[in-house]
Amino acid sequence: MWKYFDNLPLKDRSNIASLGEGDTALVRSRQIGPSLGLDQLYFKLEFQNPSGSYKDRFASMAASLMIEENRDRMLATSSGNTGSALAAYAARFGFELDLYVLETAARAKLVQAEAYGARVIRVREFGVTESGTNSVVERLRARARTSEAVLLISATCISPRQMAGVKTISFEICEQLGGAPDHVFGPIGGGGLFYQCYQGYREWFQQGRIDRVPRMHASQPQGCATVVGPLSRNETRAQAVTCTSRISGLQVAAVLDAQVALDTVLDSGGSGQMMSDEAVYSCQRRLIREEGIYTEPAGATALAGLELAVRQGLVKSSEQVVCLVTGGGFKHLESIDAMLEGASMPLINVDEI
Amino acid sequence: MWKYFDNLPLKDRSNIASLGEGDTALVRSRQIGPSLGLDQLYFKLEFQNPSGSYKDRFASMAASLMIEENRDRMLATSSGNTGSALAAYAARFGFELDLYVLETAARAKLVQAEAYGARVIRVREFGVTESGTNSVVERLRARARTSEAVLLISATCISPRQMAGVKTISFEICEQLGGAPDHVFGPIGGGGLFYQCYQGYREWFQQGRIDRVPRMHASQPQGCATVVGPLSRNETRAQAVTCTSRISGLQVAAVLDAQVALDTVLDSGGSGQMMSDEAVYSCQRRLIREEGIYTEPAGATALAGLELAVRQGLVKSSEQVVCLVTGGGFKHLESIDAMLEGASMPLINVDEI
Numbered sequence: 001m002w003k004y005f006d007n008l009p010l011k012d013r014s015n016i017a018s019l020g021e022g023d024t025a026l027v028r029s030r031q032i033g034p035s036l037g038l039d040q041l042y043f044k045l046e047f048q049n050p051s052g053s054y055k056d057r058f059a060s061m062a063a064s065l066m067i068e069e070n071r072d073r074m075l076a077t078s079s080g081n082t083g084s085a086l087a088a089y090a091a092r093f094g095f096e097l098d099l100y101v102l103e104t105a106a107r108a109k110l111v112q113a114e115a116y117g118a119r120v121i122r123v124r125e126f127g128v129t130e131s132g133t134n135s136v137v138e139r140l141r142a143r144a145r146t147s148e149a150v151l152l153i154s155a156t157c158i159s160p161r162q163m164a165g166v167k168t169i170s171f172e173i174c175e176q177l178g179g180a181p182d183h184v185f186g187p188i189g190g191g192g193l194f195y196q197c198y199q200g201y202r203e204w205f206q207q208g209r210i211d212r213v214p215r216m217h218a219s220q221p222q223g224c225a226t227v228v229g230p231l232s233r234n235e236t237r238a239q240a241v242t243c244t245s246r247i248s249g250l251q252v253a254a255v256l257d258a259q260v261a262l263d264t265v266l267d268s269g270g271s272g273q274m275m276s277d278e279a280v281y282s283c284q285r286r287l288i289r290e291e292g293i294y295t296e297p298a299g300a301t302a303l304a305g306l307e308l309a310v311r312q313g314l315v316k317s318s319e320q321v322v323c324l325v326t327g328g329g330f331k332h333l334e335s336i337d338a339m340l341e342g343a344s345m346p347l348i349n350v351d352e353i
Numbered sequence: 354m355w356k357y358f359d360n361l362p363l364k365d366r367s368n369i370a371s372l373g374e375g376d377t378a379l380v381r382s383r384q385i386g387p388s389l390g391l392d393q394l395y396f397k398l399e400f401q402n403p404s405g406s407y408k409d410r411f412a413s414m415a416a417s418l419m420i421e422e423n424r425d426r427m428l429a430t431s432s433g434n435t436g437s438a439l440a441a442y443a444a445r446f447g448f449e450l451d452l453y454v455l456e457t458a459a460r461a462k463l464v465q466a467e468a469y470g471a472r473v474i475r476v477r478e479f480g481v482t483e484s485g486t487n488s489v490v491e492r493l494r495a496r497a498r499t500s501e502a503v504l505l506i507s508a509t510c511i512s513p514r515q516m517a518g519v520k521t522i523s524f525e526i527c528e529q530l531g532g533a534p535d536h537v538f539g540p541i542g543g544g545g546l547f548y549q550c551y552q553g554y555r556e557w558f559q560q561g562r563i564d565r566v567p568r569m570h571a572s573q574p575q576g577c578a579t580v581v582g583p584l585s586r587n588e589t590r591a592q593a594v595t596c597t598s599r600i601s602g603l604q605v606a607a608v609l610d611a612q613v614a615l616d617t618v619l620d621s622g623g624s625g626q627m628m629s630d631e632a633v634y635s636c637q638r639r640l641i642r643e644e645g646i647y648t649e650p651a652g653a654t655a656l657a658g659l660e661l662a663v664r665q666g667l668v669k670s671s672e673q674v675v676c677l678v679t680g681g682g683f684k685h686l687e688s689i690d691a692m693l694e695g696a697s698m699p700l701i702n703v704d705e706i
Contacts, residue, residue, distance in 0.1 A: 030445050
């Protein structure tokens with residue numbers, strides 16, 4: 001992603017902290033696109049990043065700024081992927097990392113962060129209620145103010161310069177397609193990914209590098225619909241909720257970047273799509289079984305939104321559509337196990353072949 | 354990897370079966386290189402491939418040939434990564450896959466293959482003894498002859514055209530470094546990866562695209578030393594063994610490509626390095642903790658070999674060295690769990706922050 005250095009808020013190239021992030025594949029749909037009547041459906045495989053999710057773009061930017069500003073302690077919150085991403089860069093560049101995570105965070109993500117050497121602390125109510133979530137953020141802000149630590153939360157409202165790394169997803173997509181797509185579907189947790197992707201398109205549009213900005217479509221589970229709930233009621237204010245969704249990575253009860261994400265939908269002429277957790281799991285299965293794309297549930301949420309948008313007639317068959325696949329299937333084994341429930345794996349002798 | 358179409362044994366570009374494989378990062382060591390006195394140590398992150406290991410290069414080539422030759426059934430053996438790679442492409446391109454695997458194969462790899470839709474059958478003694486391993490191969494060869502299925506084994510001696518996909522690793526490394534490195538360290542299971550990488554360098558050398566061929570150093574656990582055991586005794590014949598190593602992916606008791614791998618060491622002026630499983634786990638930990646590189650044990654085996662070669666004075670501090678990191682940490686959670694044994698992950702209330 002560092003070929004886009006000029007679009008990123010780092011002063012000196014010598015401070016770039018890279019671990020091979022970015023330059024992920026954009027693959028054309030083989031089976032799902034045709035089944036939806038779409039000629040040009042693409043999936044952006046963000047799990048090819050070094051720690052397995054798009055959060056490495058945030059973490060690489062964060063680590064670079066740590067180096068540039070001579071800092072060496074990180075304080076962070078995460079539902080899992082931000083934590084493992086920051087932990088990878090902390091290990092590589094010699095930072096300490098204290099990581100506060102959801103009680104229910106996916107085990108594979110936490111184990112990964114610990115393997116890199118982060119201190120992982122689980123917090124009750126974090127991610128579930130607005131007050132719990134905001135309290136965690138406020139307390140960590142206070143600790144960061146009274147210590148040498150840098151507070152890192154993958155939300156534009158808290159870590160804007162670090163989050164800028166995420167917009168490189170859009171630059172890559174434009175280069176891979178030879179221009180901006182017509183529609184981009186992305187999942188909403190805190191809303192930062194979605195907003196930053198839009199910023200990327202807008203930036204290149206303003207610089208004359210692309211001739212249009214895509215319609216941005218927000219996909220969110222019903223159980224945590226901070227953006228899409230209000231949109232469905234024709235309201236323009238994002239709203240905190242009590243999270244009942246189980247989709248790892250999208251359990252963000254507070255507003256954070258939800259307002260700028262909601263504004264993105266309206267500004268870009270996109271839509272909001274809301275679905276059950278089961279619909280997300282069903283799309284996870286489709287991506288794995290029909291496209292060979294091993295994704296975690298959150299990474300299939302954009303596709304679940306696309307299915308609804310197609311039914312609503314919002315996407316024309318000839319238009320270019322990109323779904324962001326944010327993290328890999330290895331990140332959430334619980335959903336893979338559930339998918340395989342009852343599957344047998346026989347054990348035989350050689351002579352039984 | 355398909356930008357190297359002209360170097361691959363496929364007739365028609367329209368038959369390319371791609372899922373975003375290849376173009377993996379080559380990252381420079383931050384901490385391990387300096388600690389070994391090496392200025393230019395690089396890691397090739399093959400876990401960035403779509404199913405999480407270098408085997409996707411084999412699988413993409415295999416799937417492309419299936420399409421070109423109008424076949425639709427795959428029969429394969431695997432210790433895990435070949436299986437999940439083939440299963441991904443089988444899902445995407447609509448092939449059936451029967452997969453025969455080691456009884457002790459890593460759970461994450463088998464679950465992944467099943468999630469994509471492969472039929473997974475575990476076979477006793479396969480991988481452990483020479484006779485068990487050879488019997489499995491012979492029986493599957495016979496089944497392939499009497500059916501429409503294509504037998505796919507990631508060994509040059511059985512699937513030479515498919516294995517050619519693997520040599521693209523070397524083309525990429527040469528482009529990333531602006532020439533061939535001085536030394537390449539790779540793990541040996543069956544030996545096919547190691548041999549194909551050498552073929553890649555030789556091919557470009559013969560075409561005048563690089564001005565030398567690297568020294569190829571083979572790393573292998575003591576418990577399955579089909580190549581390095583003989584080398585250590587100054588013998589030139591690869592030897593079948595009874596496998597006692599637990600390193601997933603390197604448990605190949607039979608010779609398969611071990612002879613051409615041994616010849617590669619001798620031809621290239623490389624060396625053979627043999628170590629305990631514990632030394633491999635220790636290097637896995639170093640890669641994760643010191644470089645932020647989340648690897649499975651097999652992916653750390655090359656580094657374990659490099660450590661020994663440095664001690665033997667085989668590598669000069671100014672030389673360019675590449676270690677192949679063949680698969681990701683997600684592929685083998687057992688080793689990650691062992692690494693973290695005793696680590697706590699406290700659960701606190703918000704007001705305890």
